[in-house]
Amino acid sequence: MIEAVLTRLRAGERLHQQIVDGRRQWWFDEPFEDVPDAVVVRIRATGEFALKEAGDSLFGLPENSQTWGGVDVSDRIPCINPRCRRTAAQDKFPDSHEIICGKCFRALPAAFRAEHRRCWREINKLERRILRTADPLKAQRMRDICNEWVDRLNVGWAEIRQSIEQPDKPAGLETFLEEIGL
Structure with missing residues (x-):
């Protein structure tokens, strides 16, 4: 059998x-x-x-x-939070092997979220400008700056992953009671 x-x-x-x-x-x-x-x-x-x-x-x-x-x-990508069961479609993010779901992202400290969004905003802005420029030297300079933003985004992603995998306070009864004021 x-x-x-x-x-x-x-x-x-x-x-x-x-x-x-x-x-x-x-x-x-x-x-x-x-x-x-x-x-x-x-x-x-x-x-x-x-x-x-x-x-x-x-x-x-x-x-x-x-x-x-x-x-x-599974043609799904799991959220990086080990306590979360959410996934995303692999075909929606073909080059990714990890994601953070919206709920877990919103639970991050505001500073992490703001830096992550700022990096993506700058990367997208530079990629649009690179497509519009005709000067190859200027395009190369913008690609270099864009790569610096990508590196900064990757460092931020590593910090997000570390804060989720090893939180300052363990998720448990004491944390819950503290949150509700008991």
Whole structure:
């Protein structure tokens, strides 16, 4: 049974899950095939196949996605916040391997957000000016300045990632109680 499941997973088929009466039920669609929970547990435990969640969990809980598949199952890019379950479409950001969702971005300190937006505003302004200029020397100077802004943006992105991955205050009960004034 394990080999049959692995063959279908390697062929790119997605494995579906639902929880009924506190137990996980697994199956493939078209053609329908019921998969015992023990088989999926063994595949995940042995590492024979990198079975990953597609990120369509009803309540955003880990290990509760309704769709599972191989390493390339997700055509989504996850938010850099490890406590966030939001994703973005890979085809919308083809050169990206990480994003920050709008909610997590708005939760950042205002200084981070302002610097990030300023960098993008300057980069976009310079790219428009480069396209309009006819002087190659002037265009090269603007490209150099644009590259400096890109470097500054990358440094800011690293600071954002670090502040999210290692916050000053841990997200927990004490922080929550402090926020509500108790």
